[in-house]
Amino acid sequence: MKSLLLGVIDATVLYHDLHQLTLHRLPSAIQFGGRYRLIDFSLSNFKNSGIRNVAIFPNGNYRSLTDHVSSGKIWDLDRKKDGLFILPPKRKIEQTKAFISFNRLKEHMVYFLRSKQTYVVITSGVIVWNISFIEPLKQHIETKADITEIKYKNKRLNTFILKKEYLIHLILQHEYLGFHNLIEVIAFSKNNKINVYNHDGYTKMITTIHDLYESHMDMLDETIEKQVFRIDRPILSKTKDLLPAFYKDKAVVKNAMIASGTQINGHIENSIISREVKISDGAKINHSIIMQESIIKPNAILEYCVIDKHAVIGHNVVLKGTRERPYVVSKEEKIITRSKMRILHLATECAPFVKAGGLADVLAALPKHQRDLGIEVSVCIPLYKQIKNKYQNKMQYYHQFSIDDNTCKIFSFNRDGVRYYFIEIEQYFNTANIYGNEDDFIRYYYLNLCTIELIKQLDYKIDLVHLHDYHFGLIPILLKKRFNYRVKTCLTIHNLKYQGIYHDKILVNKYLHDIISESKINFMKLGIMYADIITTVSETYSKEIQYPFFGENLQDIIIKRKKDLYGVLNGLDEEIYNPKTDISIVSNYDxxxxxxxxxxxxxxxxxxxxxxxxxxxxxxxxxxxxxxxxxxxxxxxxxxxxxxxxxxxxxxxxxxxxxxxxxxxxxxxxxxxxxxxxxxxxxxxxxxxxxxxxxxxxxxxxxxxxxxxxxxxxxxxxxxxxxxxxxxxxxxxxxxxxxxxxxxxxxxxxxxxxxxxxxxxxxxxxxxxxxxxxxxxxxxxxxxxxxxxxxxxxxxxxxx
Amino acid sequence: MHKEVVAILLAGGRGSRLKALTDTIPKPALHFGGKYRMIDFPLSNCTNSGIDTIGIITQYEPIELMSYIGIGSAWDLDVLDGGITVLPPYTSKQKGFYWQKGTAHAVYQHLNYLELYHPKYVLILSTDHIYKMDYSELIDYHTQKKADLTISSIKVTEEEAKQFGVLTIDKNNKIISIKEKPSTPESLLASQGIYVFNYEILKRLLKDITNEDANETDFAKHVIPYMIDKYSVYSYLFNGYWRDIGTIYSLWKTNMELIDYPKGMNLSDKKWPIFSNSEHKPAHRVYAQAQIQQSLVSEGCKIFGNVYHSVLSSGVFIDRNSTVKNSVIMPMVQIGKGCLIENAIVKMNLNIADDKKLIYDEVMLVTEEVLT
Structure with missing residues (x-):
């Protein structure tokens, strides 16, 4: 039967949350289910509905998409009459927010005028579903509606059926009518008869990483799988000449979907593995999606990950996301660290133990999230009186040593997979206030020395010491010049205003004559000069401090370290700051x-x-x-x-x-x-x-x-x-x-x-x-x- | 239109030693390695060797084969000048109707196809083998030797030699004699059934020695022995992986080598891909109870049971508590609960009821008959 329908795929909408997967492609070209791209669902639905005339409207980088759909042959669209049309933007690319604009459709008015079909179905290229448009079209005609919107459980799917003549009218008259797109027509036009057709098979519109992840996991549900991969309406995609999946002798696979060309010698559970992925022995993959041609090396551990095409996950690498926020590895990214990275944070405050300002919150949140990435994280802070009073019972004695008549005791405490070390130098830190003591130079000097001693005496080797603000600023220079001890250092400047400057010539001379010749000392300056990398807590601030207005007199030294200077934006603890769950506010909302x-x-x-x-x-x-x-x-x-x-x-x-x-x-x-x-x-x-x-x-x-x-x-x-x-x-x-x-x-x-x-x-x-x-x-x-x-x-x- | 090389693929045979596997499909359409068919190998070799004009001679049960080949797009052979032409037996005013009688007779019947392209060389291929071969090297060798016919050959063991046409050659690789399946082989050099002819000579010979009333005209039995004395016939030595699929056992064994000796037939090598006309099936599913090791699993499979050291073709279903071991399962086979299958080739589309035990010491073909 000759089809009455013309198919249009809106590939103009970009979704911010998918950006890690859409650096090289449009959302509709994202891989799905081991061997598909998202657009295959809409194209196959068109084919299975007998549609032979299809237009795709892309914006942005659509090379990958055109490469994939090619002549449309797979979906029977390499026709002499009608067939597949890719209609790129002719003028400047306008940012599409929710739905393709009439302006964008107008650029290819000729296509609509020339086509012979009576009705148009406009849909999105990012929906995972299996639908025949014949039923909704029938309903559209029977109800004499102006527009039929296809929804799933009353959720919008950006899918509409309408008469082509009416669409042409809207495209030509939209400025006069005051509508930018079809969604606005439905929302604000009073004279239109809108019919809603609710599709009843599994349907998911992919607009976030979470959607993509959940939808993949849904495919592991047998009943959902049957609704999407139907025998009578197959989902078609580009085929590839690949060997069937090769299971080697150490393969252990449970509850998974696995495409051809894969080589499996590791553990896979609750995961989707795409074509030509290699999973080496000892690797453990759970709750993850691995896209085409990625390589997982021996003993790597992946949990709740989305690994894009051509990525390499090295030996022993551990990546862990969560169900809500899967860990995403972008296309061609290589994560190759040989073993678990060991990081020690040094700071003067850390919530919940001791807090004076925002730094304490950073130290509360960052280590936990670094632990989730498979880093072995520890945090070292001074043992103030207030911590001792509150936490002494929970801590364990770890170690003890003396430096220049000062006895230093180390206590440790494990919490949420992060190890905390508390440095007790009774003489200096058994104080009530954290900052602003008269003997600050001596306090921090010994704190720095004792910390180095701790690093040297720990029963494992620290790979990198992460210093926060100026208080530990002597550590890089002491390590390099006095102790000749090799461990990398990273200094994060939370606020350049506070630098730890001390003018006491006699003291400086007494304690630091072997490493500096000046009479005054600036902890921050020495940190900036000798740390391996320097970061500020935002990208823009890292640029600003290279100018005198923000540089607090250190701009010259900062410019010298420019190539090792980075900006890393602090996060927000979204578990605490969430209006949906915050019990301290009157009314919760999202x-x-x-x-x-x-x-x-x-x-x-x-x-x-x-x-x-x-x-x-x-x-x-x-x-x-x-x-x-x-x-x-x-x-x-x-x-x-x-x-x-x-x-x-x-x-x-x-x-x-x-x-x-x-x-x-x-x-x-x-x-x-x-x-x-x-x-x-x-x-x-x-x-x-x-x-x-x-x-x-x-x-x-x-x-x-x-x-x-x-x-x-x-x-x-x-x-x-x-x-x-x-x-x-x-x-x-x-x-x-x-x-x-x-x-x-x-x-x-x-x-x-x-x-x-x-x-x-x-x-x-x-x-x-x-x-x-x-x-x-x-x-x-x-x-x-x-x-x-x-x-x-x-x-x-x-x-x- | 002139073509340097035209290949003729002899795809009309049944392969009767493969028993029930080739009841309804010819040997070229036989499934191999989960997703391939026998004909994929010579066709892919042609494409990879730059040969784009291929006549496929069919006769026995051609329907499934012809629909599989289509217009040859799977092998990139849907080209404008040349491409694939299926050559079935036909009737004509001059000749009436004849079935093909022997390989040479089949080519003789389709001389008018070759005449279309008037090639310099004709490459004769069969669909009995699993191998990767650059035919352009063979043809270069043929021109270099100024040969009239070149036979590609391979070194075999004495036991194997008894199954093949055995060649004796002089020090210039000129063939002195050929003996079909000798009981005491004079050499260990076997013909692979791959021939390069100078077209003009082939045409003349076929017209001379073949006629419609002869009983049978075969390349190996008639044409080549006749040529050895009168023409310059050379042997080309092939060194790669090459397996003859003649019997149920060799089919099983060669499938197993994909797992045990993957370097032999490297099917994931992108430099020499083996193309196939893949079906549109979703990625295969492995469920929570399943165990799979040392196996090849194709698209569209659904596995609840255990699979060890086996090749599963597309769309195979294995239910809970069943175990498949050392076996080749052809497409769309459905295996019920609690079955045990060992050392078997299971014919396509077969439904195996719950609790069937099909355990064999020697490799066995499982068909409808075995099940009843």
């Missing part, structure tokens, strides 16, 4: 239930005796009140901000007394519109993130910044100055491309900030834009997994 965030806003408005009205913009700040945070900008234009109609403002913070007084004045002046919560912990900061619409953070400089990340996760839209980590996490919203998750300004200038606040508020009143910005904000990914992996590759580069 990206699908953004309207519940308003409960939190109403709560704040009520608490502060503001007018309770969800349409009034509420601006929040959670900040230390210091110059760095741009407080003078805020104070400078505060009256101007308050001139913006209705606007409400809440600040939670502590710090500079002058600032505190000024803010208290302002609170009195703007009673019922402004609330100042001076002094930390007086109000739950998470409730501020959850309840405000806009989060202001106009920092002068910001090595990484945590507040803006929390604000993004809680859907409070940040207004930030483009500096350091702020620049790397907040992207200005562009109403034309509809990209961005916040608002930014470049110069440290109050007018610019005021203008940006006004701009943000103008979007606040345009709900369609505002919801989109909130969605983008909440989707931002700051997982520590990413941070841990970035450090991992840095370590690897220096350990080679």
């Amino acid at each position: 990206i699908h239930t953004i309207d519940r965030k308003l409960e939190n806003k109403r709560f704040l408005q009520k608490q502060f005796s503001f007018t309770v009205d969800e349409d009034i913009p509420l601006i929040g700040m959670v900040s230390r009140l210091v110059l760095q945070k741009g407080i003078d900008l805020v104070l400078g234009v505060f009256d101007e901000i308050m001139k913006i109609e209705h606007v409400q403002f809440v600040l939670l913070g502590t710090g500079n007394k002058d600032y505190e007084i000024q803010f208290t004045e302002l609170e009195k002046k703007y009673n019922h519109r402004v609330k100042m919560n001076i002094g930390f912990n007086s109000f739950n900061p998470n409730q501020i993130y959850a309840g405000t619409d806009i989060f202001l953070m106009p920092s002068k400089y910001e090595p990484c910044g945590l507040s803006q990340m929390i604000a993004l996760k809680y859907g409070s839209i940040p207004i930030v100055r483009e500096t350091g980590g702020l620049k790397d996490t907040v992207f200005a919203y562009n109403e034309f491309t509809r990209n961005g998750n916040g608002f930014t300004f470049t110069n440290y200038n109050r007018e610019d900030m005021l203008h940006t606040i006004k701009r943000a508020i103008s979007f606040f009143y345009q709900k369609k834009h505002w919801i989109r910005i909130i969605e983008h904000a909440m989707k931002s990914n700051f997982s520590y997994q990413k941070t841990a992996r970035n450090y991992y590759s840095l370590y690897e580069s220096v350990l080679k």
